[in-house]
Amino acid sequence: DIQMTQSPSSLSASVGVRVTITCRASQDIENFLNWYQQKPGKAPRLLISAASSLQSGVPSRFSGSGSGTDFTLTISSLQPEDFATYYCQQSYSTPPITFGQGTRLEIK
Amino acid sequence: QVQLVQSGAEVKKPGASVKVSCKASGYSLRTYVIHWVRQAPGQRLEWMGWLSAANGNTRYSQKFQGRVTITRDTSASTAYMDLSSLGSEDTAVYYCASGTTVTTLDHWGQGTLVTVAS
Numbered sequence: 001d002i003q004m005t006q007s008p009s010s011l012s013a014s015v016g017v018r019v020t021i022t023c024r025a026s027q028d029i030e031n032f033l034n035w036y037q038q039k040p041g042k043a044p045r046l047l048i049s050a051a052s053s054l055q056s057g058v059p060s061r062f063s064g065s066g067s068g069t070d071f072t073l074t075i076s077s078l079q080p081e082d083f084a085t086y087y088c089q090q091s092y093s094t095p096p097i098t099f100g101q102g103t104r105l106e107i108k
Numbered sequence: 109q110v111q112l113v114q115s116g117a118e119v120k121k122p123g124a125s126v127k128v129s130c131k132a133s134g135y136s137l138r139t140y141v142i143h144w145v146r147q148a149p150g151q152r153l154e155w156m157g158w159l160s161a162a163n164g165n166t167r168y169s170q171k172f173q174g175r176v177t178i179t180r181d182t183s184a185s186t187a188y189m190d191l192s193s194l195g196s197e198d199t200a201v202y203y204c205a206s207g208t209t210v211t212t213l214d215h216w217g218q219g220t221l222v223t224v225a226s
Contacts, residue, residue, distance in 0.1 A: 034212055036153075043203055043216035044153065055214075087153055091211035096169040097143070097155040 002026050002093050006086075006100035012108040015078050021103045023071045023088035032092035035064055035073045038102075039084045047086075048073065083107050110134045112204055112217035119223045125192040128220045130204030132185045137161045141207050142187040144178060146200040147219075154200075158210055159187060167210075194224045 003026040013019050023033065031051040036044035046055050048064035051071055061076040075082055088100040115129040130142065144156040157168035159178040166178050177190040187204060202220045205213035 032211060036213075043205075043219055044213070045216070046212065046214055049212045089153075089213070094210060095155075095157070095167045096171075097158075097210075099153040099155070101152045 001096055002029060002090050002098055004088055004090055004098050004100040006088055006103050008103060009101060010104040010106065012106045013078055014108045015080060017078050019075045019078055019105065021073045021086055021105075023066075023073070023100050025069045025071075025090055025092075027093075028068050029090045029092035031067045032090055033064075033066065033071050034089045034091070036087045036089065037082075037084045038087065044087065078105075080107075110206070110215045112206060112215055114202075114204060114217040114220045117221040117223070119225065120194050122195055122224060122226055124194050124224075125190060126194060126222050127188055127190045128202050128204075128222070130187045130189070130217050132187070132206065137180065137185045137187070138182055139208070141210050142178070142180065143205045143207065143213055144176075144189040145203045145205060145213070147203070148197070148200040151200075153203075156189070156191075160210075161187065191222075194222075196224050198222065199224050 005024045007022045033051045035048040038044040047058050052064045063074045085102045085104045087102050111133045113131045118126050120126050141158050143158045146154050156172050157178050159166045161180050175192050180187040204217040207214045
């Protein structure tokens, strides 16, 4: 199975700052990488597919990049509603689909 | 508007089975892949399997092979996940999610809490 590792596992940041979350795959997954946002008690929400394709309705301050084994999710200017847990997910080699352990983004 | 509505919370005893439903509205279930993902308290998301609603084909995570069954009733626009031989480690929120392909989970249900306790 392909292992997905995110860093950091948690992050404290202030409103308005730029934040980057990293996801590393245990082997080359080309661009088969998606990003999700999950708020407490809620289902995940798809933000970005195919490493960099922003989903409809997702604010443009979110962006994704990378290919192969290393990927990043960037929030250009943090807003109060962005404080949540973020997960990466690979679908290059399935089954199984695998997720990262999550990055918890907290208010500083 | 695509919406997935899941059945309510369940409490089960060890060794029992649970069946969770996922009703789709706003689109034809036939055109989608339905995934089931679970999340134990404080843990990461864990993919269990998928079903192609068009032809009923399924693929499961090896971790759950033999214990999980995913089915669908296209006339009712509903998918089901059946998990047997429950143990305390199966206590989790179970989500269904749909996608136009197997690679992306575009829309999610609200989740169903399954608690396994004696």
